[in-house]
Amino acid sequence: MTHTDTAAAGPEVTEPELAEPxxxxxxxxxxxxxxxxxxxxxxxxxxxxxxxxxxxxxxxxxxxxxxxxxxxPEIVERATELLASGTPVHAQFSRHPYANRLAAELNRIVHRELGTGEPYFAIFANTGAEAVEAAIKHAEMDRGMRLAALREELAEHTASARAAVAAGTATVTAQALGRAGLDAAAAGGDFEALAAELERHNAEQFARPPLFLSLEGGFHGKLAASVQLTHNEGYRAPFKALAAQARFVPRERPDALKEIYAEERRTVRDVRVVDGRVEVTEREFPAFCAFLVEPIQGEGGIHVLSPEFAAEIQRFCESVDCPVVVDEIQSGMGRTGALLSSSQVGLRGDYYTLAKTLGGGIAKTSVMLVREARYRKEFEIVHSSTFAKDSFSCHIALKVLELLEADGxxxxxxxxxxxxxxxxxxxxxxxxxxxxxxxxxxxxxxxxxxxxxxxxxxxxxxxxxxxxxxxxxxxxxxxxxxxxxxxxxxxxxxxxxxxxxxxxxxxxxxxxxxxxxxxxxxxxxxxxxxxxxxxxxx
Incomplete structure (x- = not known):
């Protein structure tokens, strides 16, 4: 296959077609x-x-x-100034005050629209799909650290109960064995049998992969992880084995959230000593890693999230401690009359992803924002991007925000x-x-x-x-x-x-x-x- 190009002042040139023919x-x-x-x-x-x-x-x-x-013109002029001045595009692993100014300006606008003062920390990237990948990676790191803390707490409780039984200050009851799924008579009230069964059950839960939620019709990118959160099966199926899987929630169906919770809910078993008895209790396991939502579905047919369903999503995620990732890559940056389209339907995210217009149509840049209550500073060490947070794209993004905010x-x-x-x-x-x-x-x-x-x-x-x-x-x-x-x-x-x-x-x-x-x-x-x-x- 060949392609013919005619240069402005040169002969016709025939080249092999190699760029996505x-x-x-x-x-x-x-x-x-x-x-x-x-x-x-x-x-x-x-x-x-x-x-x-x-x-x-x-x-x-x-x-x-x-x-x-x-x-x-204003963005082209700024880009020209930056390039003419020799602004450093590649100065990785150094101080980037312009990135901090950009994060601060984004926070100022986000705070105004959400009516909150909670800081949102910024992780910069190059494309929208990369920002989504950063968000789901961060959410899984946060979940993993919460899992580690839970595992440690369960181990401490088991050790404490074991010591109490050994000291004769606590006994294992038939009720405790039954709650653990053991035959009380066969086990003979043995604490080690109980502890072994609890460890087996809990280990199964901790070994489960993270579960993501996404709306039917949603589109969040085509990278290895983000494509599995994109509803279109044609995009997902060829790469199904590569990344985390998702449950897709029907649009505007609050009852579906209850059904999914009932099907996917997981618990771990904890052991405590109460009034000289070893008791077994169930505790919620953080099975849900994140819920990804577009306020307006771009590739899914321009479907607008209703305020009512947004409120149901918010309530559901708060009840199960599942962070909300609001994908504002197409709908954000002023396109609907606000920086965050989600603010217009009352949806508040733990994470936001912004891209596209953030670069003013010239710079290739994106950002993932994480609210302080969720942020894990350790993420900054294990995640990076070569072109992210550079002087050129940050200054262009600052000019974009200046133009959006001008004249009130x-x-x-x-x-x-x-x-x-x-x-x-x-x-x-x-x-x-x-x-x-x-x-x-x-x-x-x-x-x-x-x-x-x-x-x-x-x-x-x-x-x-x-x-x-x-x-x-x-x-x-x-x-x-x-x-x-x-x-x-x-x-x-x-x-x-x-x-x-x-x-x-x-x-x-x-x-x-x-x-x-x-x-x-x-x-x-x-x-x-x-x-x-x-x-x-x-």
Whole structure:
């Protein structure tokens, strides 16, 4: 397989296709394998056959990475200053005051939105998936240290009871043996038999792997651990043996939490001396390592977590001492009108993960925040990342926060206002095509439009696209080539198109998208798949 590139001032060059050629071919079938040569504000530019720039309105927005716009002038200026000044990108294992300033500024905003003063410690990374990996690693380290403390406490209690029995100040009762699952008569009241059985039972619990909880439809990355917390089985199945497993909780089903707790609850057996008798009690075992939640599911179809279900998750996790990891990688950083989208539904996390817009569309950076009550300082020694916490990305992230917070948070307000304008348009289209559009969902500048299944369409083109799993991509290709609009379906819900533009979105750009959506809706209504564009890849 080869690919032809034409340089600005040089001969045509044919190169072997080695950079993910299969993916490029798949994109080509939907007309999406185009090359963009420039980006500005809410627009990407590609070239037509004679080399003329074609502006394309970008509603994909780097999967939520460019809330402030492509190549935002203030961010480009800051990046230029940093590079020109020789800012140290590689100064690992040294003092990083700019990272501390960034952590402090994030804390200031988080405290304002959550109404708390509890510090959140920051662990920096490069991508959202890495931030999730850091969060689940930290949660397991915390659980492991709690397990070690529990194991030590159980051992101390056993030693104390053993000494009391040996001294004749305590006796082993039939009730204690029965609670341990032993035959009182056969054991003859022997403490060592009791201790051995308790050790056997407890050892089984301590040997169990951590259990993670995640919502159905959730997406938390594709790295070795994070992919197992992503609901899409197509992403998980090839790597199932590599990492921790998860239980997936149905959305908006509080009763499911009770069912899962009943099925997964584990206890250890403790022994204490009370009034001269050895007694066996059950204690809760920390089986649940973490519960990962997206306030708005990005790849799962733009489903918004309700305040009611958020409250149920909070109550459940507090009752079983399970930390909540709030994945704000797509929904956070101002996209819904607040730094933390979760704050708008009343969900408070023990961990937060932020990325994408944190880098202003230029720097590749992310952060995992851990509240003080959960933080383990030992994690700083066993976890690191080569490019994390560098001067360039931290200063860019500080500029991003400065822009978001300027003029009393005008950027947050604009994101909410532009999002409402976009939603009104999407709702209008949905109302005019009720047999085509199933639902409009989302908040702020993170919206989705779900279409009814087209697998039964009389149009072979629509039917085949639906059956082949390319339906949303085919619609995206049509919007690109006929309407110069760029968007994609959500990765795990291909009947849903995503709209995550920048806050620079104009009324004219909304109208341009509306024209495209009305066109594709009419094609589906008329079952006229032959009208779909299948533009040439370039």
């Amino acid at each position: 299969h993916l490029r071919a798949v994109l080509g079938t939907a007309g999406l394998a185009v090359e963009y040569v420039r980006a500005q504000d809410n627009t990407l530019f590609r070239l037509d056959e004679d080399g003329t720039e074609i502006p394309v309105v970008d509603f994909a927005g780097g999967y939520g990475s460019v809330l402030l716009g492509h190549n935002r 948070g005008a950027a947050y307000r604009r994101a909410a206002e532009r999002g409402e304008a976009l939603r009104r348009m999407l709702t209008s289209v949905a109302e005019d095509f009720p047999g085509v559009v199933k639902e409009v969902r989302g908040r702020g500048l993170m919206l989705g439009m779900e279409f009814h299944d087209q697998s039964g369409s009389a149009s072979p083109a629509l039917r085949d696209a639906a059956a082949g799993g390319l339906f949303g991509y085919v619609l995206a290709g049509h919007l690109l080539h006929r309407h110069n609009v760029r968007t994609f379906p959500t990765a795990s819900a291909l009947n849903t198109l995503r709209f995550e533009p920048s806050l620079l979105l104009t009324d004219a750009e909304i109208a341009q998208l509306e024209g495209g959506l009305r066109d594709v809706c009419a094609i589906m209504r008329d079952e006229a798949g032959e009208r779909l564009a299948n533009g040439p890849a370039r």
